[in-house]
Amino acid sequence: MRTIIEPFRIKSVEPIHFTTREQRDRILRDAHFNPFQIAARDVLIDLLTDSGTSAMSSSQWAGIMLGDESYAGSSSFFRFEEAVKDITGLPLVIPTHQGRAAEKIIFSILGGQGKYFLSNTLFDTTRANIEFSGAEGIDLVCEEGKHPGVPAPFKGNMDTVALRREIERIGAENIPMVIMTITNNSGGGQPVSMENIRTTRNICTEFGIPLFIDACRFAENAWFIKCREEGYAEKSVPEIAREMFSHSDGCTMSAKKDAFANIGGFLAMHDPELALRCRNLLIITEGFPTYGGLAGRDLEAIAIGLYEVMDENYLRYRIRTTEYLTTKLIDAGVPVMQPAGGHAVYLDAAAFLPQIPVDEYPGQALVCELYLEGGIRSVEIGSLMFGKYDLNGKLIPARLELVRLAIPRRVYTQSHIDYVSEVIIEVFRKKEGIKGLHITEEAPMLRHFTARLEPKDNS
Ligand code: F0G
Numbered sequence: 001m002r003t004i005i006e007p008f009r010i011k012s013v014e015p016i017h018f019t020t021r022e023q024r025d026r027i028l029r030d031a032h033f034n035p036f037q038i039a040a041r042d043v044l045i046d047l048l049t050d051s052g053t054s055a056m057s058s059s060q061w062a063g064i065m066l067g068d069e070s071y072a073g074s075s076s077f078f079r080f081e082e083a084v085k086d087i088t089g090l091p092l093v094i095p096t097h098q099g100r101a102a103e104k105i106i107f108s109i110l111g112g113q114g115k116y117f118l119s120n121t122l123f124d125t126t127r128a129n130i131e132f133s134g135a136e137g138i139d140l141v142c143e144e145g146k147h148p149g150v151p152a153p154f155k156g157n158m159d160t161v162a163l164r165r166e167i168e169r170i171g172a173e174n175i176p177m178v179i180m181t182i183t184n185n186s187g188g189g190q191p192v193s194m195e196n197i198r199t200t201r202n203i204c205t206e207f208g209i210p211l212f213i214d215a216c217r218f219a220e221n222a223w224f225i226k227c228r229e230e231g232y233a234e235k236s237v238p239e240i241a242r243e244m245f246s247h248s249d250g251c252t253m254s255a256k257k258d259a260f261a262n263i264g265g266f267l268a269m270h271d272p273e274l275a276l277r278c279r280n281l282l283i284i285t286e287g288f289p290t291y292g293g294l295a296g297r298d299l300e301a302i303a304i305g306l307y308e309v310m311d312e313n314y315l316r317y318r319i320r321t322t323e324y325l326t327t328k329l330i331d332a333g334v335p336v337m338q339p340a341g342g343h344a345v346y347l348d349a350a351a352f353l354p355q356i357p358v359d360e361y362p363g364q365a366l367v368c369e370l371y372l373e374g375g376i377r378s379v380e381i382g383s384l385m386f387g388k389y390d391l392n393g394k395l396i397p398a399r400l401e402l403v404r405l406a407i408p409r410r411v412y413t414q415s416h417i418d419y420v421s422e423v424i425i426e427v428f429r430k431k432e433g434i435k436g437l438h439i440t441e442e443a444p445m446l447r448h449f450t451a452r453l454e455p456k457d458n459s
Pocket of ligand 1: 048049050051098099100101123125126181185214216254255256264265
């Protein structure tokens with residue numbers, strides 16, 4: 001059969017809330033044109049993030065009831081540890097309450113002034129934790145990854161020529177770690193090939209630098225390798241995952257993505273000395289090493305989710321969802337990042353709304369319009385999120401003006417996705433009438449969460 005169906009049936013449902021256009025118009029004004037400030041019950045389809053928003057399976061919920069809440073040595077920890085070791089081959093496993101907690105620990109230990117962390121693309125919390133330690137992060141995504149409209153199979157890859165050049169320029173002694181983000185979230189949810197991981201590994205080995213994987217979406221990346229890379233079609237997803245991790249010295253993971261958990265994360269590694277230092281810091285910040293900021297029940301849910309996510313029927317459906325939405329949008333002429341990413345569809349707001357200059361935030365204007373038109377919540381990944389000011393107060397824009405529609409795992413059905421495409425296409429039809437925004441209030445860091453904006457013509 002050609003139709004790829006949701007590989008589950010629904011046992012428990014949660015109502016979503018409908019609003020009228022008039023209500024949404026008022027809600028948007030009350031939220032100061034910033035959908036982070038909209039209450040979730042006023043959103044019909046919430047595509048703000050795929051993080052912590054997954055639907056857990058009946059097995060995971062059953063696991064929740066089995067959670068062993070002992071402070072030390074809980075049996076849930078041992079099940080969790082066994083699952084991570086089995087899937088990654090990394091022997092030392094440290095639970096944390098989410099991905100950024102794992103980042104905080106590792107970069108507090110390895111970071112500091114004068115240090116550099118090189119990556120295909122660092123996610124914003126990863127970069128923030130690196131910079132908070134006093135170190136610097138450098139993104140080295142491949143050339144194909146810089147052009148949203150041009151399709152290529154592995155646009156998340158590291159530019160390995162640039163990697164070698166940067167290591168030689170900075171000096172290996174100043175680079176505590178290279179980080180490979182799979183899939184490359186800030187680069188559009190695009191995958192990294194096994195060949196690229198291997199080449200990166202070889203360069204790291206040559207210079208004696210450890211390679212860590214930011215493994216949030218490891219299963220989605222493994223599926224792309226299976227479908228797109230020569231020599232992997234016959235390999236199973238667990239085999240591919242194991243091979244990806246075999247090229248690394250360790251990983252950080254947010255279990256809120258490819259473990260279907262609503263909270264959780266971990267660090268895993270080979271180096272016992274580093275693990276000891278991480279555990280010492282963990283005890284101060286997260287908790288005892290056998291729970292690390294999580295309840296025993298969360299550890300159970302993660303252990304089960306890590307296996308469920310590697311199911312091929314699930315991954316086929318998962319990746320088909322973003323591809324299905326992207327194809328519908330391309331057919332209607334909507335400018336989108338190509339090919340579809342793993343966990344999200346990215347609209348190219350600069351091409352969608354060419355009449356809006358970057359300092360009037362075309363991405364945010366589009367985010368607001370999608371909410372107004374159909375109650376869809378998305379997120380701007382452009383100059384509101386990443387823009388900085390020069391000394392004269394002029395905006396230094398982001399490299400791209402994107403709008404991300406992240407798809408929560410196992411939550412929405414095909415008709416929800418059809419609805420989303422209909423709303424986007426309708427907004428595209430009316431694009432000439434859409435106006436820019438200007439900021440009336442903003443915080444000095446991570447301003448996109450709390451910024452207040454106003455339509456341009458109100459000023
Ligand atoms: N690394 C990547 C690649 C991520 O996408 C995220 C989170 C993190 C690390 C941090 O993990 O949220 O558990 O602390 N990404 C979410 C998103 C927030 O919406 O893309 P966390």
